[in-house]
Amino acid sequence: MSSFARRKAWLSLVLLGFVFGSSLLHADDGLPASLDPLSGGGQIGVIGEAFPVPLRARVTDSAGQPLSGVAVNFNVDQCVSIDEASSPCPPQTAYPSFEGDSPMSVSVMTDADGQAIAPTLMTGQAEGPFQVYATVWDVRPGAGILGEAYFPLRQTLSLDDAAAITPAFTGAWYDPAQSGHGILVEVLPDDRLLAYWFTFTPDGSQQAWFGGVGTIVGGRQAIVYADRGQGGQWIPAFDPSRFSLERWGTLTFTFSGCNRGHVDFFGYGPSSPWGSGSMELTRLTEPAGLACE
Secondary structure (H helix, E strand, O other): OOHHHHHHHHHHHHOOOOEEOOOOOOOOOOOOOEEEEEEOOOOEEEOOOEOOOOOEEEEEOOOOOEOOOOEEEEEEOOOOOOOOOOOOOOOHHHOOEEOOOOOOEEEEEOOOOOEEEOOOEEOOOOOEEEEEEEEEEOOOOOOOEEEEEEEEEEEEOOOOOOOOOOHHHOEEEEOHHHOOOEEEEEEEOOOEEEEEEEEEOOOOOOEEEEEEEEEEEOOOEEEEEEEEEEOOOOOOOOOHHHOEEEEEEEEEEEEEEOOEEEEEEEEOOOOOOOOEEEEEEEEOOOOOOOOOO
16 A cells, blocks of 8 residues: 555544645634645656755645744655565665655744745655655644645656757647647746646546746756646636636656657646656747757
8 A cells, every 4th residue: 555545544534624735724813724835846856966946835824824833744755565575665765865863754844934944855766756745733632634735756867868948948849649739838037937738637528728937947857836727717707806726736847859858747636636647748839039959
Protein backbone atom coordinates (compact mmCIF):
# COMPACT_ATOMS: atom_id res chain seq x y z
CA MET A 1 0.00 0.00 0.00
CA SER A 2 1.35 3.44 -0.92
CA SER A 3 1.72 6.12 1.72
CA PHE A 4 -1.05 8.05 -0.06
CA ALA A 5 -3.46 5.17 0.46
CA ARG A 6 -2.25 4.68 4.02
CA ARG A 7 -2.86 8.32 4.90
CA LYS A 8 -6.24 8.35 3.16
CA ALA A 9 -7.46 5.37 5.16
CA TRP A 10 -6.19 6.88 8.41
CA LEU A 11 -7.68 10.29 7.77
CA SER A 12 -11.08 8.82 6.95
CA LEU A 13 -11.25 7.51 10.52
CA VAL A 14 -10.08 10.60 12.38
CA LEU A 15 -11.16 13.57 10.28
CA LEU A 16 -14.48 14.51 8.74
CA GLY A 17 -14.60 17.17 6.10
CA PHE A 18 -10.94 16.86 5.11
CA VAL A 19 -10.03 19.04 2.12
CA PHE A 20 -6.86 19.86 0.20
CA GLY A 21 -4.76 22.90 -0.46
CA SER A 22 -6.44 26.29 -0.61
CA SER A 23 -9.95 24.99 0.10
CA LEU A 24 -11.67 26.10 3.31
CA LEU A 25 -10.38 24.12 6.26
CA HIS A 26 -11.87 25.85 9.29
CA ALA A 27 -14.09 28.87 9.65
CA ASP A 28 -13.25 30.13 13.15
CA ASP A 29 -11.50 33.51 13.26
CA GLY A 30 -7.87 33.41 14.31
CA LEU A 31 -7.41 29.79 13.30
CA PRO A 32 -5.74 28.47 10.13
CA ALA A 33 -8.27 28.26 7.32
CA SER A 34 -6.10 27.51 4.28
CA LEU A 35 -2.69 26.10 3.48
CA ASP A 36 -1.40 27.10 0.05
CA PRO A 37 1.77 25.95 -1.72
CA LEU A 38 3.60 29.04 -3.02
CA SER A 39 6.74 27.68 -4.67
CA GLY A 40 8.91 24.60 -5.07
CA GLY A 41 6.37 22.20 -6.54
CA GLY A 42 6.97 20.87 -10.04
CA GLN A 43 10.71 21.56 -10.07
CA ILE A 44 13.41 19.28 -11.43
CA GLY A 45 16.48 18.58 -9.30
CA VAL A 46 19.81 17.23 -10.50
CA ILE A 47 20.98 14.24 -8.48
CA GLY A 48 23.82 15.23 -6.16
CA GLU A 49 22.65 18.83 -5.89
CA ALA A 50 20.05 20.79 -3.94
CA PHE A 51 16.68 21.50 -5.50
CA PRO A 52 16.96 25.04 -6.83
CA VAL A 53 13.65 26.45 -5.53
CA PRO A 54 12.79 26.47 -1.79
CA LEU A 55 9.52 24.86 -0.75
CA ARG A 56 7.24 27.62 0.54
CA ALA A 57 3.68 27.47 1.87
CA ARG A 58 1.38 30.12 3.35
CA VAL A 59 -1.19 29.80 6.12
CA THR A 60 -4.15 32.20 6.25
CA ASP A 61 -7.28 32.55 8.36
CA SER A 62 -10.89 32.48 7.17
CA ALA A 63 -10.65 36.17 6.21
CA GLY A 64 -7.60 35.50 4.04
CA GLN A 65 -5.19 37.17 6.46
CA PRO A 66 -1.75 35.59 7.00
CA LEU A 67 -1.13 33.86 10.31
CA SER A 68 2.28 33.93 11.99
CA GLY A 69 3.60 31.40 14.48
CA VAL A 70 1.77 28.42 12.97
CA ALA A 71 3.70 25.15 12.69
CA VAL A 72 3.82 23.75 9.15
CA ASN A 73 5.21 20.23 8.81
CA PHE A 74 7.03 19.34 5.58
CA ASN A 75 7.24 15.59 4.97
CA VAL A 76 8.96 13.60 2.23
CA ASP A 77 6.41 11.11 0.94
CA GLN A 78 7.80 7.60 1.12
CA CYS A 79 6.62 4.25 -0.17
CA VAL A 80 5.31 1.74 2.38
CA SER A 81 5.50 -1.91 1.32
CA ILE A 82 3.13 -4.54 2.65
CA ASP A 83 4.97 -7.31 0.87
CA GLU A 84 8.60 -6.53 0.00
CA ALA A 85 8.70 -9.46 -2.43
CA SER A 86 5.84 -8.20 -4.60
CA SER A 87 6.00 -4.43 -4.08
CA PRO A 88 9.48 -3.40 -2.98
CA CYS A 89 10.10 0.21 -2.07
CA PRO A 90 13.25 2.09 -3.03
CA PRO A 91 15.90 2.55 -0.34
CA GLN A 92 15.68 5.70 1.74
CA THR A 93 18.73 7.09 -0.06
CA ALA A 94 16.62 7.33 -3.22
CA TYR A 95 14.37 9.99 -1.72
CA PRO A 96 14.93 13.73 -1.39
CA SER A 97 15.91 14.85 2.10
CA PHE A 98 16.06 18.06 4.09
CA GLU A 99 19.28 19.43 5.48
CA GLY A 100 19.38 19.20 9.27
CA ASP A 101 18.69 16.70 12.02
CA SER A 102 15.36 15.42 10.65
CA PRO A 103 15.91 14.76 6.95
CA MET A 104 12.49 13.30 6.08
CA SER A 105 10.22 15.53 8.16
CA VAL A 106 10.71 19.09 9.41
CA SER A 107 8.50 21.61 11.21
CA VAL A 108 8.71 25.31 10.33
CA MET A 109 6.89 28.23 11.96
CA THR A 110 5.18 30.75 9.70
CA ASP A 111 6.54 34.30 9.59
CA ALA A 112 4.65 37.62 9.69
CA ASP A 113 3.45 37.02 6.11
CA GLY A 114 2.13 33.58 7.03
CA GLN A 115 4.89 31.89 5.06
CA ALA A 116 6.79 28.78 6.07
CA ILE A 117 9.99 28.09 4.12
CA ALA A 118 11.39 24.58 4.36
CA PRO A 119 15.13 23.97 4.85
CA THR A 120 17.24 23.21 1.78
CA LEU A 121 15.97 20.08 0.05
CA MET A 122 18.67 17.79 -1.33
CA THR A 123 18.05 15.34 -4.14
CA GLY A 124 18.20 11.61 -3.50
CA GLN A 125 20.09 9.06 -5.54
CA ALA A 126 17.36 7.83 -7.90
CA GLU A 127 15.73 9.31 -10.99
CA GLY A 128 11.98 9.72 -11.09
CA PRO A 129 9.04 11.55 -9.53
CA PHE A 130 8.86 12.16 -5.79
CA GLN A 131 6.72 14.33 -3.57
CA VAL A 132 6.80 16.41 -0.41
CA TYR A 133 3.58 17.26 1.38
CA ALA A 134 3.00 19.94 4.01
CA THR A 135 0.45 19.72 6.80
CA VAL A 136 -1.08 22.03 9.38
CA TRP A 137 -2.59 20.53 12.51
CA ASP A 138 -5.55 21.74 14.54
CA VAL A 139 -4.14 21.75 18.06
CA ARG A 140 -7.52 21.65 19.78
CA PRO A 141 -8.34 18.42 21.66
CA GLY A 142 -9.90 15.79 19.45
CA ALA A 143 -9.08 17.57 16.21
CA GLY A 144 -6.66 16.45 13.50
CA ILE A 145 -5.03 17.66 10.30
CA LEU A 146 -6.58 20.82 8.93
CA GLY A 147 -5.20 20.26 5.45
CA GLU A 148 -2.29 19.38 3.20
CA ALA A 149 -0.39 21.09 0.41
CA TYR A 150 1.55 19.13 -2.20
CA PHE A 151 4.93 19.67 -3.85
CA PRO A 152 5.57 17.24 -6.74
CA LEU A 153 9.24 16.91 -7.70
CA ARG A 154 11.37 15.13 -10.28
CA GLN A 155 14.97 13.97 -9.92
CA THR A 156 17.22 13.56 -12.95
CA LEU A 157 20.86 12.72 -13.56
CA SER A 158 21.52 15.87 -15.55
CA LEU A 159 19.97 18.90 -17.25
CA ASP A 160 22.99 19.36 -19.51
CA ASP A 161 20.94 18.39 -22.56
CA ALA A 162 18.30 21.02 -21.82
CA ALA A 163 18.58 24.18 -23.89
CA ALA A 164 18.62 27.64 -22.37
CA ILE A 165 15.08 29.05 -22.57
CA THR A 166 14.99 32.25 -24.63
CA PRO A 167 12.15 34.33 -26.17
CA ALA A 168 12.61 32.29 -29.35
CA PHE A 169 10.73 29.40 -27.72
CA THR A 170 7.53 31.45 -27.85
CA GLY A 171 4.91 29.74 -29.99
CA ALA A 172 2.39 26.90 -30.19
CA TRP A 173 3.58 23.42 -29.25
CA TYR A 174 1.93 20.01 -29.52
CA ASP A 175 2.51 16.28 -29.81
CA PRO A 176 1.95 15.23 -33.47
CA ALA A 177 0.82 11.82 -32.26
CA GLN A 178 -1.97 13.56 -30.32
CA SER A 179 -2.98 16.28 -32.77
CA GLY A 180 -6.09 18.07 -31.52
CA HIS A 181 -4.77 19.63 -28.33
CA GLY A 182 -1.67 21.62 -27.48
CA ILE A 183 0.07 24.34 -25.50
CA LEU A 184 0.70 28.02 -26.17
CA VAL A 185 4.01 29.24 -24.71
CA GLU A 186 5.21 32.84 -24.42
CA VAL A 187 8.55 33.77 -22.88
CA LEU A 188 8.20 37.04 -20.95
CA PRO A 189 10.71 39.49 -19.45
CA ASP A 190 12.28 38.90 -16.02
CA ASP A 191 12.68 35.12 -16.45
CA ARG A 192 8.96 34.43 -16.69
CA LEU A 193 7.05 32.10 -18.96
CA LEU A 194 3.34 32.01 -19.78
CA ALA A 195 1.79 28.68 -20.80
CA TYR A 196 -1.79 27.59 -21.46
CA TRP A 197 -2.80 24.07 -22.34
CA PHE A 198 -5.93 23.78 -24.53
CA THR A 199 -7.25 20.26 -24.18
CA PHE A 200 -10.18 18.20 -22.83
CA THR A 201 -11.38 16.94 -19.45
CA PRO A 202 -10.20 13.46 -18.36
CA ASP A 203 -13.67 12.02 -19.03
CA GLY A 204 -13.78 13.63 -22.48
CA SER A 205 -17.08 15.37 -21.80
CA GLN A 206 -15.93 18.92 -22.54
CA GLN A 207 -13.08 21.16 -23.58
CA ALA A 208 -10.70 22.40 -20.89
CA TRP A 209 -7.84 24.85 -20.66
CA PHE A 210 -5.52 25.74 -17.84
CA GLY A 211 -2.26 27.54 -17.31
CA GLY A 212 -0.62 30.64 -15.88
CA VAL A 213 2.65 32.53 -15.61
CA GLY A 214 5.65 30.81 -14.05
CA THR A 215 9.35 31.26 -13.51
CA ILE A 216 12.34 30.17 -15.56
CA VAL A 217 14.69 28.52 -13.07
CA GLY A 218 18.40 28.24 -13.76
CA GLY A 219 17.76 29.15 -17.39
CA ARG A 220 16.79 25.58 -18.36
CA GLN A 221 13.43 24.76 -16.76
CA ALA A 222 10.23 26.75 -16.47
CA ILE A 223 7.71 25.99 -13.72
CA VAL A 224 4.14 27.17 -14.18
CA TYR A 225 1.58 26.89 -11.37
CA ALA A 226 -1.50 26.34 -13.48
CA ASP A 227 -5.07 27.41 -12.67
CA ARG A 228 -8.34 26.52 -14.36
CA GLY A 229 -11.27 28.92 -14.62
CA GLN A 230 -14.74 27.98 -13.48
CA GLY A 231 -18.13 29.68 -13.21
CA GLY A 232 -17.95 31.58 -16.49
CA GLN A 233 -20.55 31.78 -19.25
CA TRP A 234 -20.62 33.00 -22.84
CA ILE A 235 -21.40 36.69 -23.36
CA PRO A 236 -23.67 38.49 -22.68
CA ALA A 237 -24.37 36.19 -19.72
CA PHE A 238 -20.78 36.37 -18.40
CA ASP A 239 -20.77 37.50 -14.75
CA PRO A 240 -17.30 38.31 -13.35
CA SER A 241 -18.54 37.80 -9.80
CA ARG A 242 -19.26 34.13 -10.56
CA PHE A 243 -15.91 33.44 -12.19
CA SER A 244 -13.05 32.04 -10.10
CA LEU A 245 -9.77 30.21 -10.54
CA GLU A 246 -9.12 26.80 -9.05
CA ARG A 247 -5.67 25.29 -8.68
CA TRP A 248 -5.04 22.78 -11.44
CA GLY A 249 -1.44 21.72 -10.75
CA THR A 250 2.01 22.35 -12.18
CA LEU A 251 3.50 22.34 -15.68
CA THR A 252 7.29 22.09 -15.99
CA PHE A 253 8.91 22.77 -19.35
CA THR A 254 12.32 21.84 -20.71
CA PHE A 255 13.51 22.10 -24.31
CA SER A 256 16.14 20.03 -26.08
CA GLY A 257 16.32 22.31 -29.10
CA CYS A 258 14.51 24.93 -31.16
CA ASN A 259 11.75 22.57 -32.22
CA ARG A 260 11.66 19.95 -29.47
CA GLY A 261 10.44 20.20 -25.90
CA HIS A 262 9.03 18.27 -22.97
CA VAL A 263 6.38 19.05 -20.36
CA ASP A 264 5.97 17.29 -17.02
CA PHE A 265 2.50 17.73 -15.55
CA PHE A 266 1.20 17.11 -12.04
CA GLY A 267 -2.49 17.53 -11.24
CA TYR A 268 -2.81 19.01 -7.77
CA GLY A 269 -3.18 16.48 -4.96
CA PRO A 270 -3.00 12.67 -4.96
CA SER A 271 -6.65 12.29 -5.99
CA SER A 272 -6.53 14.71 -8.94
CA PRO A 273 -8.46 13.29 -11.93
CA TRP A 274 -5.75 14.75 -14.18
CA GLY A 275 -3.04 12.57 -12.66
CA SER A 276 0.62 13.12 -13.54
CA GLY A 277 2.88 12.33 -16.45
CA SER A 278 4.66 13.97 -19.36
CA MET A 279 4.29 14.79 -23.03
CA GLU A 280 6.87 15.32 -25.75
CA LEU A 281 6.43 18.60 -27.61
CA THR A 282 7.07 19.67 -31.20
CA ARG A 283 6.95 23.28 -32.32
CA LEU A 284 3.86 24.12 -34.38
CA THR A 285 4.36 27.88 -34.86
CA GLU A 286 7.20 30.40 -34.67
CA PRO A 287 6.13 34.06 -34.40
CA ALA A 288 7.49 36.50 -36.98
CA GLY A 289 10.60 38.30 -35.82
CA LEU A 290 11.83 35.47 -33.57
CA ALA A 291 14.61 33.17 -34.67
CA CYS A 292 15.75 30.13 -32.73
CA GLU A 293 19.28 28.91 -33.35
